[in-house]
Amino acid sequence: xxxxxxxxxxxxxxxxxxxxxxxxxxxxxxxxxxxxxxxxxxxxxxxxxxxxxxxxxxxxxxxxxxxxxxxxxxxxxxxxxxxxxxxxxxxxxxxxxxxxxxxxxxxxxxxxxxxxxxxxxxxxxxxxxxxxxxxxxxxxxxxxxxxxxxxxxxxxxxxxxxxxxxxxxxxxxxxxxxxxxxxxxxxxxxxxxxxxxxxxxxxxxxxxxxxxxxxxxxxxxxxxxxxxxx
Amino acid sequence: xxxxxxxxxxxxxxxxxxxxxxxxxxxxxxxxxxxxxxxxxxxxxxxxxxxxxxxxxxxxxxxxxxxxxxxxxxxxxxxxxxxxxxxxxxxxxxxxxxxxxxxxxxxxxxxxxxxxxxxxxxxxxxxxxxxxxxxxxxxxxxxxxxxxxxxxxxxxxxxxxxxxxxxxxxxxxxxxxxxxxxxxxxxxxxxxxxxxxxxxxxxxxxxxxxxxxxxxxxxxxxxxxxxxxxxxxxxxxxxxxxxxxxxxxxxxxxxxxxxxxxxxxxxxxxxxxxxxxxxxxxxxxxxxxxxxxxxxxxxxxxxxxxxxxxxxxxxxxxxxxxxxxxxxxxxxxxxxxxxxx
Numbered sequence: 207x208x209x210x211x212x213x214x215x216x217x218x219x220x221x222x223x224x225x226x227x228x229x230x231x232x233x234x235x236x237x238x239x240x241x242x243x244x245x246x247x248x249x250x251x252x253x254x255x256x257x258x259x260x261x262x263x264x265x266x267x268x269x270x271x272x273x274x275x276x277x278x279x280x281x282x283x284x285x286x287x288x289x290x291x292x293x294x295x296x297x298x299x300x301x302x303x304x305x306x307x308x309x310x311x312x313x314x315x316x317x318x319x320x321x322x323x324x325x326x327x328x329x330x331x332x333x334x335x336x337x338x339x340x341x342x343x344x345x346x347x348x349x350x351x352x353x354x355x356x357x358x359x360x361x362x363x364x365x366x367x368x369x370x371x372x373x374x375x376x377x378x379x380x381x382x383x384x385x386x387x388x389x390x391x392x393x394x395x396x397x398x399x400x401x402x403x404x405x406x407x408x409x410x411x412x413x414x415x416x417x418x419x420x421x422x423x424x425x426x427x428x429x430x431x432x433x434x435x436x
Numbered sequence: 437x438x439x440x441x442x443x444x445x446x447x448x449x450x451x452x453x454x455x456x457x458x459x460x461x462x463x464x465x466x467x468x469x470x471x472x473x474x475x476x477x478x479x480x481x482x483x484x485x486x487x488x489x490x491x492x493x494x495x496x497x498x499x500x501x502x503x504x505x506x507x508x509x510x511x512x513x514x515x516x517x518x519x520x521x522x523x524x525x526x527x528x529x530x531x532x533x534x535x536x537x538x539x540x541x542x543x544x545x546x547x548x549x550x551x552x553x554x555x556x557x558x559x560x561x562x563x564x565x566x567x568x569x570x571x572x573x574x575x576x577x578x579x580x581x582x583x584x585x586x587x588x589x590x591x592x593x594x595x596x597x598x599x600x601x602x603x604x605x606x607x608x609x610x611x612x613x614x615x616x617x618x619x620x621x622x623x624x625x626x627x628x629x630x631x632x633x634x635x636x637x638x639x640x641x642x643x644x645x646x647x648x649x650x651x652x653x654x655x656x657x658x659x660x661x662x663x664x665x666x667x668x669x670x671x672x673x674x675x676x677x678x679x680x681x682x683x684x685x686x687x688x689x690x691x692x693x694x695x696x697x698x699x700x701x702x703x704x705x706x707x708x709x710x711x712x713x714x715x716x717x718x719x720x721x722x723x724x725x726x727x728x729x730x731x732x733x734x735x736x737x738x739x740x741x742x743x744x745x746x747x748x749x750x751x752x753x754x755x756x757x758x759x760x761x762x763x764x765x766x767x768x769x770x771x772x773x774x775x776x777x
Contacts, residue, residue, distance in 0.1 A: 359556050360527070360567070364574040364624060366617070367553050368609025368636060371683040377558045389614045401617070404624055407531065407575045407590060 207327070208236040208300045209334045210243060210320040215254065218296070221317040225294035226265050228255060230319070231285070231307065232272030233299035240334055243298030243320050245272035251298065251319060276303030279310045289314060325356075342412025342419065348400060350391035355408075357384035363405040447584065447631060450547035450603040451519045452491040454772045455745075456632065456661045461738055462745030463766055464521060464634065464663060465489040465757045467513065469504035478509050482516040484754040488761040490769060491548050493634070493747070496523040500560025507541045514545040521605060522546045525554025530570035531579065531590045538580060542600035550605040550634060551576040574628045577606050581629030606630035608662075610638070610647040612684030619650040625660075632661040634747040637678070640686035641736045648740050657742030664737040667749040668756045669726035671719070672696040691729060698725035727756055731763035738764075 213221075222228055230252045238244030252270035259266030271288050273281040276299030282289075289295060289307075295316040297304040307316045324336040339356040345363070346353055355361045359377045366385030369376035373386045392398050410416065420436065446453055455462045465485050470477035485492050492513060496506040510520035522541050524534060538549065553573045557565045571579065579590045580602060587599045606625040610618050622633065638644045644664065651657055669675045672695040679687035702710065702718040710718075734746050746764075750756040761767045 359558075360553055360569045360572070362553065362569070362572040364572050364621075366612070366614065366621075367573075368607070368612035368684045369556075370613045373613065376683055377556045383613070386614055389617055402620055402624065404574055404578065404628055407571050407579070410570065 207239060207325070208302075208322060209240045209324050209326050209336075210237050210300050210322045211240075212242055212247065212251070212298070212320055213318070215258075218251070218255075218317075218319055219258065221319075222255070222294055222296060225315075226267060227291060227293045228252075228266065228268045228296055229288055229292035229294070230255070230268065230270040230296045230298060231276065231289075231303075232270060233276035233297075233303050234272055234274040235277075237298060237300060237303075237320060238272075240328070243300075243303075245270075248272055248298050251296070255296075276300075277306050279306060282306060282310050286311075340413070341408070341410070342416075343409055345405075345408075348405065349388045350395060350397065350400075352384055352388045352391060354384050354388065357382070357387075363408055448547050448601045448603040450491070451772055452521070452548050453603040453631065455490045455770060458770070458772060460770045460772070461766065462661070462663060463489040463761055463769065464491050464493060464745065464747045465754075466493040466495065466747070466749045466751070467509070467520075467754065468495050468498060468752060469506065469509040471501065471503050473504065475512055478504070478512045479516060481754045482513050482518050485757055486516065486518055487769065488757050488767060489748070490745075490772075491519040491521045493521040493523055493550060496525045496552070496554070497528060497560070498523075498555070500527065500555045500557045500562065502561060507537060507544065507546065510541065510546050511544045519548065520546055521548040521550050523550045523552060524576065525552045526569050526571050526573060526576055527554030527557060527567050530568050534571070534576065535579070535583065535589055538583070538600050538602065542598070542602060547601070547603060548605065549580060549602045550607065551580065551630070552607055573606060574624055577604055577625060577628040577630050580604050585629075603631050604629055605632045605634060607636070608633045609636040609684040610644060611640070611686045612636070618647065619654055619656070622651060622656055623654055626656050630660050632663060632744075634663045635665040636684055637665045637667045637749060638733065638737065639678075639691055640688050641733065641740075643686050644737070645740055648742050652742050657744075661744040662742055663745040663747040664740075664743050665747045665749060666730050666733050666737065666760075667751065668723070668730040668753065668760060669695055670753065671722045671726075672699065694729060695722060695725055698722050723753075723756070727759050727763065730756075730760050734760070734764040734766070 230248045232245050232248030233243050248270040252268045255268045271285050273285055275281045289311055295307055295314055296319045297307055297316055298319045301322040304316055304318045325338040326334050326336040329335050336356050341355045354365055358365055359375050370383035370386050373383055375381040375383045392401055446457055452462060467481045494506040494510045497503055506522050510522050513520045551573050557563060557567050581604060582588050584599055584601055588594050608622050672692055675687050675692045675695050678685045698721045699718050702714055737743050748757055748760055
């Protein structure tokens with residue numbers, strides 16, 4: 207899932223500026239699960255902004271609402287009346303949610319309350335770790351299900367470099383060396399031969415380096431004309 | 437294509453390659469470019485190193501700290517009559533930039549290249565930079581070998597005209613984790629086309645002997661020239677730091693003890709009571725011992741079958757290279773004019 211964390215309160219205050227009718231929009235999917243932008247967090251942030259407005263003697267109304275998925279326009283339609291009443295939308299969705307609101311309500315000003323950090327999983331309550339970089343050309347079949355693109359600090363395809371120590375990456379003792387993990391897993395599975403082959407330079411075209419990405423599935427589309435611009 | 441490849445098997449006209457192919461025990465050293473545009477720093481360091489090694493590695497933003505470029509400094513070194521080993525990392529350049537820079541480096545007279553992944557930028561003075569790592573070091577070796585031997589760019593397009601006839605090197609860290617994989621990683625670099633290897637600093641000779649035994653079993657020493665990395669220690673503190681903080685470095689206690697013993701005459705003086713003169717004298721004693729240990733290491737390493745030379749890394753201490761090379765009986769360097777065709 208997408209992992210995010212809330213921006214510092216001071217930054218959020220700067221982003222909302224002089225707005226008087228603020229709607230904090232939570233999202234019921236990934237950011238709820240990672241405790242960054244669900245209904246509870248939207249509620250707390252709205253209260254904090256109201257209290258702060260009183261302390262600073264501002265005329266500031268803050269409401270909050272949460273949609274099931276901020277990244278789909280049909281869910282946003284459900285809160286259109288709340289959105290219409292507001293002069294600023296503070297999204298607690300990921301970066302996709304913020305943009306979905308901006309695209310669907312082009313006359314409204316929307317600002318992000320979260321920093322979208324990565325795609326990953328919870329290791330335990332309160333700890334999340336990156337797992338996928340969405341490179342668009344999955345190599346997990348070569349590396350025993352451990353991604354060197356997302357999890358090696360240098361995204362090496364022919365690792366390991368010489369910088370790990372006791373299984374930790376040289377850039378941070380709290381980060382596992384992806385190549386140490388790959389090596390151990392392939393050794394345990396008796397598939398070390400896979401590491402002896404030289405992996406050629408990666409085609410980064412499928413990654414962000416090829417420009418913004420889009421998938422068109424004609425088999426799923428309801429209209430047959432050419433897919434429109436983004 | 438490969439017109440100047442004679443019967444001697446040489447891939448370049450590098451002095452380093454010719455020295456190795458002639459069967460001499462080779463010496464390379466290292467020159468760190470300045471954190472400025474000051475040409476004089478290069479001239480001074482080149483003056484200290486000249487005549488003591490076949491080639492001089494010019495680091496490429498080492499430890500991710502901005503310095504004069506390796507190719508720029510390398511071009512100055514060539515004018516001074518030294519042969520550079522251009523270091524190229526994958527951290528700062530993508531495949532376009534690397535290829536174009538290497539064409540330029542060859543045109544400027546560079547004949548040796550060391551292919552590296554590069555230290556992560558979080559260690560350096562621009563930790564907020566975006567890194568590249570379009571290629572890794574093994575892919576870099578492969579790409580340069582294809583440019584040299586097949587006149588093709590990485591994309592597969594052939595090019596006409598002069599190919600960059602570089603003697604291609606790669607690094608090896610014999611004691612880095614996972615240690616059992618290290619000989620295999622070396623094999624991958626050799627398979628990719630590494631003509632020579634420079635290792636991480638070696639202080640633990642028995643451990644390196646074990647590594648070399650595996651390397652020999654795999655026959656790698658016959659497919660590439662392995663230069664063992666050595667470096668003089670400046671103080672016991674430096675030795676302890678390397679032992680405890682640098683991944684993949686083994687520093688035996690015995691060496692730390694020798695360095696400590698060299699400072700023994702000053703050990704009874706309290707830290708506050710050490711005069712400037714005391715500190716200078718102690719530092720000189722430490723450095724002398726550091727150079728002596730380095731000489732002894734070279735003498736032990738050169739006896740190991742498959743070690744074709746040494747790479748002396750005297751970081752920001754180029755003055756040490758002359759005494760080390762002389763002390764190890766490796767001076768004067770062999771005169772290599774040309775190889776038989």
